[in-house]
Amino acid sequence: MGLISFLKEKFHKKEKDKEVVKYTEGLEKSRKNFSNRLHNLSRRYQSVNQEYFEELEQILIESDIGINLVLRIIDEVLEISKKENIKDPEKINEVLVDRMFIGYAEKGDVVNELSFKEGTPTVVLVVGVNGVGKTTTIAKLAYRYKQKGKRVLLVAGDTFRAGATEQLKVWADRLNIDIVVGKNEQDPASVAYDGVYKGAREGYDLLIVDTAGRLQTKANLMAELSKIKRVIGKEIEGAPQETFLIIDATTGQNGVVQAKAFSEVTNLTGVIVTKMDGTSKGGIILAIRDELGVPVRFIGLGEKMEDLTEFDLDKYLYGLCVEEE
Amino acid sequence: MAFESLSDKLQGIFKKIRGQARLTESNMEDMLKEIRVALLESDVNYRVVKEFTNSVKEKALGQEVLLKVNPSQMLVKIVHDELVELLGSDDSELHLQNNRPTVILMVGLQGSGKTTTTGKLAHLLKYKMHKKVLLAAADVYRPAAIDQLNTLAKSVGVDIVNMGTSVSPVKISEVARQKAFDEHYDVLIIDTAGRLQIDEALMDELNQIKDKVSPDEILLLVDAMAGQDAVNVANAFNDKLALTGIVMSKLDGDARGGAALSIKHMTGVPIKFSGVGEKITDLDIFHPDRMADRILGMGDVVTLVEKVQEEMDEKEARKSVNKMMSGRFDLEDMIEQMRKVQKMGSLGGLLKLIPGMPRISEEQQAAGEKEMRNFETIVNSMTPEERHNPDILKYSRKQRISNGSGKSLADINRMLKKFEQMKQMMKQMEQYRKSGKMPPGGLGGMGFPGM
Ligand SMILES: Nc1nc2c(ncn2[C@@H]2O[C@H](COP(=O)(O)OP(=O)(O)OP(=O)(O)O)[C@@H](O)[C@H]2O)c(=O)[nH]1
Ligand SMILES: [Mg+2]
Secondary structure, eight states: OOHHHHHHHHHHHOTTOHHHHHHHHHHHHHHHHSOHHHHHHHHTOSSOOHHHHHHHHHHHHTTTOOHHHHHHHHHHHHHHHHHTTOOOHHHHHHHHHHHHHHHHHTTOOOOOSOOOBTTBOEEEEEEOSTTSSHHHHHHHHHHHHHHTTOOEEEEEEOOSSTTHHHHHHHHHHHHTOEEEEOOTTOOHHHHHHHHHHHHHHTTOSEEEEEEOOOOTTOHHHHHHHHHHHHHHHHHSTTOOSEEEEEEETTBOTHHHHHHHHHHHHHOOOEEEEEOTTSSOOOTHHHHHHHHHOOOEEEEEOSSSTTOEEEOOHHHHHHHHTOOOO | OOOOOHHHHHHHHHHHHTTOSBOOHHHHHHHHHHHHHHHHHTTOOHHHHHHHHHHHHHHHTTOBOOSSSOHHHHHHHHHHHHHHHHHOOSOOSOOOOSSSOEEEEEEESTTSSHHHHHHHHHHHHHHTSOOOEEEEEEOOSSTTHHHHHHHHHHHHTOEEEOOOSSSOHHHHHHHHHHHHHHTTOSEEEEEEOOOOTTOHHHHHHHHHHHHHHOOSEEEEEEETTBOTTHHHHHHHHHHHHOOOEEEEEOTTSSOOOHHHHHHHHHHOOOEEEEEOOSSTTOEEEOOHHHHHHHHHTOOOHHHHHHHHHHHSOHHHHHHHHHHHHTTOOOHHHHHHHHHHHHHHHTTHHHHHHSTTOOOOOHHHHHHHHHHHHHHHHHHHTSOHHHHHOGGGOOHHHHHHHHHHHTOOHHHHHHHHHHHHHHHHHHHHHHHHHHHTOOOTTGGGGGTOTTO
C-alpha cells in the first residue's frame, strides 16, 4: 500500500483523529528535512546501486534499529525501487522514510497524552531496567501535568536502591507536590497500596508510581512488579491505566528483550525514551514497536523537569539520519 | 533469548560445504555473513564488525580443514580466538601505588553505574586487598546521589568526603585528595556525576578534576546493554581524559555486551572489571574469554565453574562430610551448609547463560533463603547441647524452643526432618565419593532446597 492511500484510508476511518492529521502534515516536512546524512549520501551517487544500499544499511544499523528490521526495510525499499524503476537517490530516500513511517503508523493509532476521568485518579506505573531514567522521567511527567492544572501525587516505590526515595523526595519538594514514601526495604507493593489508598480518597487526578530498576532476567523482581500492579488495581478499578517502560536511548538490541519481558508482567501502554539529548538515536524503539506494537509516548531530552516532549514520529525519523560532525 | 546460537547456525551452513578441504572465500561467505549478523545482534559496532570479519577472513583463508574438525567449528574457533585476543590486554590490573594514595576517578554517561561500582570497588579494595579506602562524593547534580554514596560507604565501612551539593566537584575532589594524603589512605575513589560526552562544560569539569588530583586510574563505566553509539562515547571520553580502563556494568542481565569489543577495538583502553549484580560484592575482574563466548552466544561455562568452586569450597564440604561420618554433623553445620548453598543459588543468573543447565528460579532461591532464616531463628533458641544432638528434642523442649523463637512446632519438626534428609544426603555423597561417581542430580544432590 502506498503512503498516500494508506493515509487516505486512515483519514476516512477517523476523520477527526488529530494524530493522523499530524502525521500527514508532518510527512512533507519529514521528506524535506529527511536527513543531512541521507542527503549527503544521495549527492555522492548519480544513481543507486548496491553500495548505496549498503550505506543506507549502515546508517540504519548505527541507529540501533537492529539488523533484522533493517534488512527488512531495505528489502522493501529495494523491491519498490525495482518495481517502480526508481534510480534517483533522493527518491529512494523518500521511499525509505515512507516505509519506516508506514511501518510504525500501521501498528495502530496513538494518543500520547494521558487521559483523565472525573472522580477516578489516573495511575501511571513506571518500570524499566537500572539507571534508564525512571525517577527523573516521573519528575518530568509530574511537572507536565501539574502545569496542566492536575493534582499530582508521587509514590516512591523504589525502597531498594540506596538514596532512591530521597531522590524522588527532592523532586517532590522542587515541584511542590505530595509524595507517599515507605520505609527502607519495605515491600514496594505495600508502598504502592498506601499511595493509591491516599490518592483515591483525597481527590488526586494523577498518581505516578516509581519502581526500583530491575533487569528483566530477575524472575522474583519481575513477579514483584505484577504484584504491585495487582495491588493498585484492587484499590482503584482499571488502574494502573498506564504502564510506561523507560528505555534509555543508548540501549542496543537488548531493548526488545526488555520490552518483551516487561510487557509480559505489566501490560505496557507506552515507552518513554530518555537521554535523546545525547548522540544515540534510540532506534531500538522502532524494533520494539515492530515486534510488540508498544508505541513511544514521550521522549526525554535532558535532566531538568521541563525536558520532556511528546513523541513525534516525523521529527524522530528526521533526527535518525542527521549526521553529527 | 531470541538468538539462536551462532555455532548452531554455522553448523547448518557447514553441511553445505562438507567434504571441502580448505576454507576458501566462497565456501566461507555464508558463514561469515552469519558471523556478521551475530555480532551486530550483539551490538558490536557496524564498522568494527566490518573490520573484524575481514581480519577473520584473512586468518581463515587457506587453512586446511582438519579431518576431525568441521570447518564451522574451525571458523568459530578462529572467531573466538580473535575476539579473546582483541578483548584481552596485559594491562588489566589497577595501577596501585605503594608509597602514596592511589587516586581513582570514575566517569561515564548518566545511569551507567558509577556510584554502585564505586561502592563495589571500595568493598573489593577493602576486603580482598586490605586497603584503607576513602570515597569522595563529587556528584552534586543528581538529586540524592550523595545520599546513595553515603549509604554505600556506611555499608562497606569506609570513610567518605561529603561536602554537600553547594561545593564544586573540583573543590570536593581536591579536598578529598588532600585528606587521602594527610591521613595515609591507600586508595581514594572519586564518584562523579553522569554526563554526556558532548556536554562541553561538564567534560571540562572532569578535566579540571583530573588536573587537580592527577588520578592514577580514570575508569569509564559502560553499560552492557549499550548499543552502536558506545564507541563514540568512549572515544570522546578517551580523547578528553586519556582513560586507563573500562568497567562493564550490568553484565548480570542477558545483554550480549558487544560494546565491549567495539570500545576495546577502537580505543585500545583495557577492560578491567565487570559488574555482575546489585550487591556490593558483585564486581569481577574482566575475563576476555568469557566475554567472547557471551558475544558469540556460547554460554559462559567457565564463569559458572569458577564461581561454584569459590563459593562452595570443597574442603569445607569435606569437613562437613567427615563430621557427619564421625557422628558430629549437627544443626549448626546444617545451617552453615545451607548458607553456602544459598550463596551458590545466587548463581541463578549465570546458570541461565548455559544452555541445558537446570534453572534455579529466583523464587526458589527466595524460598530457600526464607527457610534458612527460619531455621536459624529456631536454632538460636536452642541450647548448645540441643544443637549438637537434636535427638534429645522431645515435646517439652520443642515447646520451649517454639515459645522462644516464635516459630510453630510444625516449623521445628520441618527443620528436623530437613536435618535428617541432609544427613542422609551426606551419607550418600560419601558413598559416591568412595565409588568415584558423582551423585545423580549434581547440584541438586547437594541439598539445594526445591531442586
Ligand atoms: N542527559 C539526560 N540524562 C537523563 C535523562 N533522563 C534521566 N537522566 C539522568 O540519568 C541518570 C539516571 O536517572 P534516574 O532517573 O535516577 O534513573 P532510574 O531509572 O530511576 O535509576 P534507578 O532507579 O537507579 O534504576 C540521572 O543522572 C539522570 O539525571 C535525559 O533525558 N537526558
Ligand atoms: Mg529511580
